[in-house]
Amino acid sequence: MKNIILTGFMGTGKTTIGLELARQLRRLFLDMDTEIEARAGKSIERIFSEDGEAVFRGMETRLCQELSTQQGLVIATGGGTLVAPDNRALLLQNGIGICLDAHPDEIARRLQGTRHRPLLNVEDPKAEIERLLAARREAYAALLWHIDTTGLSTRAVVQRAMEIAAVITLPVRSPDGTYEIHVGNGLLAHVGDAIRACGGGLGSPVALVANPTVAQEYAGQVEASVRAAGLSPALCSIADGEAYKTLDTVAGLYEQFLAGGLDRSGTVVALGGGVTGDVAGFAAATYMRGLRLVQVPTTLLSMVDSSVGGKTGVDLPQGKNLVGAFKQPAVVLIDPSVLATLPPEELRSGLAEVIKHGIIGAPELFAELQLGHGDLTSWWGDQGATHVAWALEVKIEIVEDDPFEQGRRAVLNLGHTTGHALERLSEYTLRHGEAVAIGMVAATQIAARMGRANPTLVDTVRDTLSAWGLPVRCPPYDVGAIWQAMEHDKKRRGKALRWVLPVAISRVEVTEDVPREVVTSVLQEMGASAGSTSPDRRTARKPGAEQAVEKESIDRDDV
Ligand SMILES: NC(=O)c1ccc[n+]([C@@H]2O[C@H](COP(=O)([O-])OP(=O)(O)OC[C@H]3O[C@@H](n4cnc5c(N)ncnc54)[C@H](O)[C@@H]3O)[C@@H](O)[C@H]2O)c1
Ligand SMILES: [Zn+2]
Incomplete structure (x- = not known):
């Protein structure tokens, strides 16, 4: 101690x-x-x-x-x-x-x-x-x-x-040196001091990037802490939503940075979910050839996933995450109490990645999630910081091992092979985490069918996901269309279709050796249709979704 x-x-x-x-x-x-x-x-x-x-x-x-x-x-x-x-x-x-x-x-x-x-x-x-x-x-x-x-x-x-x-501090080794992730309630009040402690000089400019939804709740508190630490904050606004994860938004940020007097002594603070972290992080990586970046993630997904690993970037009309840079933060401050205002469906979507981390390498976390009975409040109550830190440790260990995504990081793709295809076929009406949840059930069932996993593992994974309100059945899309969508991803990446298969809780295998018949029969058992009907495109779209991602687009992994 x-x-x-x-x-x-x-x-x-x-x-x-x-x-x-x-x-x-x-x-x-x-x-x-x-x-x-x-x-x-x-x-x-x-x-x-x-x-x-x-x-x-x-x-x-x-x-x-x-x-x-x-x-x-x-x-x-x-x-x-x-x-x-x-x-x-x-x-x-x-x-x-x-x-x-x-x-x-x-x-x-x-x-x-x-x-x-x-x-x-x-x-x-x-x-x-x-x-x-x-x-x-x-x-x-x-x-x-x-x-x-x-x-x-x-x-x-x-x-x-x-x-x-009570703050949990997790050091992360990166190619640019070691930085720390701090997890604890009340940390928004420490952003200014954290900037000073990692080199932000007295009076230096701080660009606080947030969208209006998050700014309304939390920017005041963060701005006050920045000011109290003797720094000069300027609030920089970006529009809310994946549709605005674009180069235009980044250009808008550069303008606001210039207007706010941000120079090379300055700091960019990304206060928000994964979209804000990716956009502000990319702006920080490129403005004046790179400034200090502080990540303050406010969604569960950004806490356990996107704020670690240094990937930043934006979408192009042709596909997601096609332009980007590796930019390691100087420090990451995670205040789980902000999850109290996150819409439950967003929290659930992030939970799919947490459960994924449990399956990949955190048996105690997974056991806790099995016992959790879907109590969402546990993510911002007393236990919130412990749970977030558990989920983070899995990702930290993997990105330390493979900082530039050349090998082992592939395990983080669990559930994403099918997940990305379903997400696209739904035209993004299915949230990323929801699609990944279905994808994880599919991967486990495939593993069981191929004799790599005990069939009871399928029930374990499925029951845990559905206890937290995540979908575990496949929408009735044509199984051929799902296969095509997966192949399309593969073609664009120039690699074979790759599967991450759970073998047991905290053990996964990466393989390219899964027969098409096994995949189609598993997806049909899970609800996909065998006929030739195309996926229902009449479902309501997420506003602006089609702007950012076209039907024929490519998804760069953002796991
Ligand atoms: N860089 C990476 O390694 C990586 C990894 C995974 C995902 N991503 C990216 O992350 C993005 C998704 O991130 P996300 O799921 O956080 O979505 P998001 O950033 O769009 O946030 C979801 C919604 O929640 C709102 N919100 C955020 N925090 C809130 C709070 N505390 N209270 C109330 N509302 C709040 C946001 O305004 C938004 O409307 C995608 O663009 C994806 O590509 C990146
Ligand atoms: Zn993901």
Whole structure:
């Protein structure tokens, strides 16, 4: 268990908050200043006056070394301890660092009448507070987690510290270095601090990209956090929907970036679902040859899938995802509580990919989903972060292994061979996740038919998908048309038709060796028609769907 390290300027409440936090978490509390005084046998004031500041700082560093080998403590540092990069590196290698901030006036007020602060034994303490705060600003900004304690009760600060302590952090190795994904409720309030911690300089421009649906709910909160961190946000709007995942939208973003003064010191924040992440990510990859990108996914699909792996891009009239770039984010912040406003059908669609990750490589996650009984609220309640992190771990492990999609990443295509064909035949009235759900049942049934999987696996997969409200029957499309649509994909990609077959929960096989008769008979059993009727094209279309994707289009995988 990692230590929790509270740092910040004097008077920000490190000791008070630390004691209360340790009490609530039932952990041991250690105040570094008190510990140093005990070991030296004299007060810090006397160490400063008799031995000098350098001796005190040496004692501090030795204590940091010691504490970096311990676990599970709540530690309050001295105000200047983590200003030294070496101390910071030591304590953070085994700890979550939280910086408590407060307005200089509030600090002056809190410190009024205290006399044992050697650094403030000066004529004008308020001016000295401001000078020291400015000198330490960059060192404090290197810490990801901040709580502004101005005007907050001890209880409220402890509450926020507990939220931060519960955040799940997943490091991701990429060809451009390692970045971190943080998952936890309340993280929208930390976007600004995260940008500062990954190099966004004070006052630098931030383009906050969102569509009106998401902006209305969440842009205010994110913008406030960006402003509070001393950055200059500009809200950049894109239209809502896959139909607008286009080069025109990207061009519109470039214009807004220019108008907002975004230069190479700036940051692009993608706040939204997969469409926003792909479009804003592509704009960040190309504008001025590439700027820092922060992903803040707000749909389940974008949390567990599209925000990891570095793929960004847009559609062309000829097909989906045909133009794009690999662009790794500087950091990803996932706040599952935003899923509370996501329409249930969108949440379900994302769940198909989560269940897919369970089948590919997360047996405990799959077991939990089997027990979940379709309770959608579990995705944004207490368990939300744990579930999202589980699903993410599968994708992280695979993209680390195959960052440029040259081999192993193919397993993420489970359910997509049939899924993409059904999605296209439905003219996108079937959601991606719904089509993938049907595709996963088909793949499992094919595996069973070919003797690769136990027939009970089909029931397990089907029951789990349908418990979460996902479709498991094939629409009554002509089986020949489905086959043709799959072949069409294959032809365009210049590869053989490839199948990902579940062999057991958490074991899949990739094969090109599946006879057409097996596929057609399985699809017919699942509801496809044997006749020559073409798929029903009279069903209502998703608004704008035909604009983005023509009948004869190609789908580049976006798994
Ligand atoms: N880059 C990749 O690796 C990758 C992987 C998978 C999918 N994708 C892409 O992702 C896209 C699909 O993403 P998606 O499913 O997130 O769709 P989406 O981005 O269109 O979002 C779905 C809908 O939910 C709304 N929404 C988003 N967050 C909300 C919230 N918290 N509350 C209320 N409404 C909210 C959006 O405005 C939108 O209307 C596709 O374009 C696909 O190609 C990319
Ligand atoms: Zn997919």
